[in-house]
Structure formats: C-alpha cells, structure tokens
Amino acid sequence: MTAAAGDQGDVLLALYEDALAQVYGYLHRRCRNRAVAEDLTTEVFLAAVDSIRRRAVAEVTIAWLVGIARHKLVDHWRRVERDERNLRAVGEDAAVNAGTAGDPWDAQLDELAARDVLGELGAHHRAALTLRYVDDLPVDDVARCLGRTVHATEALLVRARRAFRARYEEVAP
Amino acid sequence: MNPFEQLRMDDTLPARPDPAFAARLRRTVEAALAPDLELPARTAHTHTPHTGDDAMSQTDTTEATTTATTGTAAPAAQVLTPYLAVHDATAAIDWYADALGASEQVRYVGDDGRIGHAELAVGGARIFLSDAYPDIGVVAATAHEGSSVSLHLEVADVDALHARSVERGATSERAPADQAHGARSATIIDPYGHRWMLSQQIASPTLEEIDAATPGFTVTGAPAAAGRASRPIQLGYYTIHTDDIATAAAFYSRLFGWSVDPESGHVDNCDLPFGFENQYPEGGYHLWMTVDDPEPLLARLAELGGTVVADVEYASGRGIECRDDQGHRFDLHQPAPGYE
Numbered sequence: 001m002t003a004a005a006g007d008q009g010d011v012l013l014a015l016y017e018d019a020l021a022q023v024y025g026y027l028h029r030r031c032r033n034r035a036v037a038e039d040l041t042t043e044v045f046l047a048a049v050d051s052i053r054r055r056a057v058a059e060v061t062i063a064w065l066v067g068i069a070r071h072k073l074v075d076h077w078r079r080v081e082r083d084e085r086n087l088r089a090v091g092e093d094a095a096v097n098a099g100t101a102g103d104p105w106d107a108q109l110d111e112l113a114a115r116d117v118l119g120e121l122g123a124h125h126r127a128a129l130t131l132r133y134v135d136d137l138p139v140d141d142v143a144r145c146l147g148r149t150v151h152a153t154e155a156l157l158v159r160a161r162r163a164f165r166a167r168y169e170e171v172a173p
Numbered sequence: 174m175n176p177f178e179q180l181r182m183d184d185t186l187p188a189r190p191d192p193a194f195a196a197r198l199r200r201t202v203e204a205a206l207a208p209d210l211e212l213p214a215r216t217a218h219t220h221t222p223h224t225g226d227d228a229m230s231q232t233d234t235t236e237a238t239t240t241a242t243t244g245t246a247a248p249a250a251q252v253l254t255p256y257l258a259v260h261d262a263t264a265a266i267d268w269y270a271d272a273l274g275a276s277e278q279v280r281y282v283g284d285d286g287r288i289g290h291a292e293l294a295v296g297g298a299r300i301f302l303s304d305a306y307p308d309i310g311v312v313a314a315t316a317h318e319g320s321s322v323s324l325h326l327e328v329a330d331v332d333a334l335h336a337r338s339v340e341r342g343a344t345s346e347r348a349p350a351d352q353a354h355g356a357r358s359a360t361i362i363d364p365y366g367h368r369w370m371l372s373q374q375i376a377s378p379t380l381e382e383i384d385a386a387t388p389g390f391t392v393t394g395a396p397a398a399a400g401r402a403s404r405p406i407q408l409g410y411y412t413i414h415t416d417d418i419a420t421a422a423a424f425y426s427r428l429f430g431w432s433v434d435p436e437s438g439h440v441d442n443c444d445l446p447f448g449f450e451n452q453y454p455e456g457g458y459h460l461w462m463t464v465d466d467p468e469p470l471l472a473r474l475a476e477l478g479g480t481v482v483a484d485v486e487y488a489s490g491r492g493i494e495c496r497d498d499q500g501h502r503f504d505l506h507q508p509a510p511g512y513e
Binding site for chain 2: 006009012013016017020021022024025026028029030034037038041042045046049050052053066105106107108109111114118129132133134135136161164165
C-alpha cells in the first residue's frame with residue numbers, strides 16, 4: 001500500500017467510532033433491521049477501504065462514508081425489489097391508482113405509524129420516499145442514486161406517495 | 174405542511190451498534206487495510222542446514238504457492254497447520270493482523286471469554302490459534318523457557334516485515350542476513366512467545382554450494398533435490414526436422430494453420446512449444462529438456478552411462494545433444510535470456 005493510502009487508512013481508523021455510530025445509525029433508522037444494518041455497515045467500511053487502497057478518494061470523512069451508506073442502502077433495496085418483484089401483489093399498483101390519488105393531502109403524520117408504513121412498502125417505493133423525504137435529497141440526486149432519469153423518478157415518486165398514503169390511511173390511528 | 178416532509182429524519186442522533194459487532198468490524202477493517210503480504214514466486218524446496226547463526230533446522234515442506242497473496246485472501250489448502258496457544262488470544266489476533274498482515278477467518282469465543290479456536294490467513298498459509306487451556310495441557314508459549322517449534326514463513330521483503338514486527342513489539346532474535354542456503358532471513362519472537370523465521374529466497378544454490386559455504390556442517394540430501402532441480406526436469410520444446418523451413422512453413426500453414434517464423438522455424442500459435450529445424454541431417458523429431466544449469470546434470474549423465482554427442486551455442490541458448498545408456502537421443506536446452 002502506498003504511504004498516502006496508509007495515511008488515509010489511519011484516518012479511517014481514527015474516525016472509526018464516530019463514523020460507525022453515524023453510518024450504522026443512518027442505515028438502521030432507514031432499514032429498521034439490526035442484521036441488515038450490520039451487514040450494510042460492513043459493506044460500507046469495506047468499500048471505503050477498497051477506495052482508499054485504490055487511492056480513489058480525496059478525503060476520508062464521515063460525510064463521505066454516509067454517502068457510501070446511501071448507495072449501499074439503494075443497492076440493498078434494489079436486491080429486495082428484485083426478490084419482491086415476483087411476489088408483489090399485482091393488485092398493489094391498481095389499488096394505489098384506485099385510491100384517493102390527486103386529492104390534496106393534509107395530515108399530521110403519526111411518526112411511528114409513518115415509519116411502519118414506509119417499512120411495509122415495496123422496496124422501490126420505500127427507496128424513492130426515503131431518499132426524497134427522509135434524506136431530503138432533491139429529485140435530481142434521488143434519480144442519480146436510483147440510476148433512473150429525473151422524469152422516471154418523478155413518476156416513481158408519484159406512485160410511491162400514493163402507495164404510502166393509501167396504506168397510511170388504512171392503518172393510521 | 175406537506176405530510177411527506179414530516180418523514181425527514183434527524184441524523185445527528187448517535188446510534189449505538191452492538192459492541193461485539195463494532196469490535197468485529199474494526200478488526201475486519203484493520204485486516205483489510207493491512208499491507209499485502211506478497212509471497213515470492215515459489216522456489217524449489219530448500220534445505221536449511223544447522224549453522225551457528227541459524228540455530229533452527231527447518232525442512233520446508235509447505236505447499237507450492239506461485240501467486241502473490243493478499244492478507245485478506247483465503248489460505249491455500251494445507252495439510253499441516255501450526256496451532257498456537259497464546260496467553261491473550263484476542264490481543265494476539267490483533268497483533269498478527271497488525272504486524273504480519275494476518276486476517277481472521279474464524280473465531281470461537283467461549284462463555285468464559287477465552288478464544289477456544291481461531292483461524293488466521295497469513296501470507297498464503299493458515300494458522301490456528303487459541304487461548305491457553307492449561308487444565309488440558311494447552312499452555313501458552315510464554316509458559317516455557319524458549320520455544321521448541323518455529324514458524325517459518327516465506328515473505329517477499331524480509332527487512333520490511335522484520336522492522337514492522339519489531340516496531341510493533343516483537344523481539345528480534347536475529348536481524349535480517351543473507352544465508353548460505355539461498356535465503357535472506359530473520360528471526361523474531363512475537364509478544365506471545367512464538368518464534369517466527371521470516372525468509373526471503375534470494376538465490377538457489379546447489380547442495381554442494383551450500384555445503385562448501387557452511388563450515389562446521391556436512392550438508393547432504395537426495396541428489397534430485399539439488400538446488401532448483403528438485404522439480405523434475407521438464408520437456409521444454411520439441412523440434413520437427415525439415416530440409417527447408419520456408420517450404421515447411423508454407424505447407425503447414427495451409428494444412429494446419431500453423432504460424433511459422435521463417436527465420437527460427439518457431440511455431441507461435443500452438444499450445445505446445447515447438448518449431449521446425451533444418452540442422453540435423455538424420456531428420457526426425459527431437460525433444461528438448463529445459464535445464465537452468467546443465468553441469469550437475471551432465472556429471473550425473475556420465476555416472477549413469479549416458480554420453481554427450483554435441484554441445485552447441487545457438488541464439489536461443491545452449492543445446493546439448495545426449496544419448497541415454499541404450500544409445501537413444503535426447504537433447505538438453507539451457508535457454509538464453511528471452512527464450513525461457
């Protein structure tokens with residue numbers, strides 16, 4: 001390993017405790033599953049080491065690690081979505097479209113119920129809403145993360161919002 | 174307010190991952206960051222003699238390894254594995270990762286907190302390790318005076334590894350030095366009492382050369398094991414006789430699609446290395462055995478009743494035409510640089 005890579009490795013180890021709390025926290029709050037969060041956290045740090053060894057990173061920071069975490073989370077949801085695709089009820093999108101779509105929605109969300117609903121959505125909807133609203137990313141950035149066009153992402157967000165609202169109104173207190 | 178905006182999450186809250194997970198991941202990251210422990214291209218099996226400054230005798234029987242191996246790679250299959258008992262296995266695993274670039278593969282932690290079994294990959298090799306269990310006779314190396322078994326590890330840069338180990342708290346028992354048996358080697362005692370012999374192959378002397386360079390010891394071994402010759406001599410090339418190489422090239426390129434160099438006769442698009450020659454009036458096919466150093470082999474040939482018929486320097490190297498003890502021909506080829 002080069003001296004520069006060795007130095008960045010030392011930076012990573014010096015940041016480790018704080019970085020772990022942030023990366024794991026970011027992932028755990030979004031996937032709400034300890035085993036998945038631990039697996040993804042491990043992937044994040046190994047990807048970071050790989051980038052450091054390839055001297056592909058300008059500066060090792062917690063923000064950079066959280067950025068990797070976001071991509072790992074998207075990859076995770078993409079895998080889940082592939083698995084779900086065959087299982088997903090064909091009726092889901094139909095039900096969404098038949099719902100209250102289009103009406104202005106004004107509600108004070110119950111946080112726990114909202115998080116539960118988010119967790120129940122299909123992975124593609126969950127990914128889009130998480131990046132757009134939980135992470136508060138602009139649509140352009142959501143599109144980049146998901147590897148979709150902005151137009152396709154906007155359409156996906158519309159469907160995801162409908163799915164969320166339909167489910168939320170079923171379960172909300 | 175758009176209800177979706179209420180989903181925004183406060184990421185400044187610290188999270189508390191499971192401490193065992195945190196510790197495990199830190200070790201994984203450290204191992205992944207450890208410098209590659211490049212192995213040298215594997216040379217012939219070497220006999221290390223008893224010498225004054227090299228107190229241990231080691232007959233190296235490790236598996237042949239020809240590729241560089243990273244610290245994180247899984248070790249090659251190995252039938253004999255050193256199993257180390259140490260007084261603090263958790264710390265020891267960290268130390269081996271830090272100083273020697275080892276990576277942890279498996280760990281069994283007992284309810285009493287002791288590590289009952291762990292597996293590490295170091296270089297291309299595997300070691301097992303556990304805490305001491307004195308009640309069943311498994312005692313740490315530090316419980317003894319000295320260590321009666323040494324771990325002989327072939328490395329790419331013995332000086333660098335020796336320096337790093339000592340910096341990390343190992344005791345240098347012998348600084349890196351060139352040895353008559355062809356290795357530059359050093360010996361350390363790690364903080365857990367185990368002796369490591371770090372060895373970097375720098376030459377491939379014959380047993381005779383080793384013997385001559387090792388006063389006070391008589392070095393013998395199986396003749397075939399001399400120097401690099403412990404691997405059987407291999408067929409390196411064969412030739413097909415022709416009167417005119419250009420004519421043969423035209424014929425065989427059309428018949429078989431062979432690409433024949435009209436100057437040397439070498440066929441460069443086939444799996445087996447061969448070519449045409451127009452040197453030998455008796456014709457036929459000739460088999461060329463590749464040898465690095467023909468002299469010991471020629472002496473042995475004479476002992477066995479064989480003969481040398483011709484000894485010629487070609488552009489491609491030295492060619493020695495021989496007869497076996499029944500009078501049949503074979504040839505030796507000592508490749509010139511670029512013709513190996």
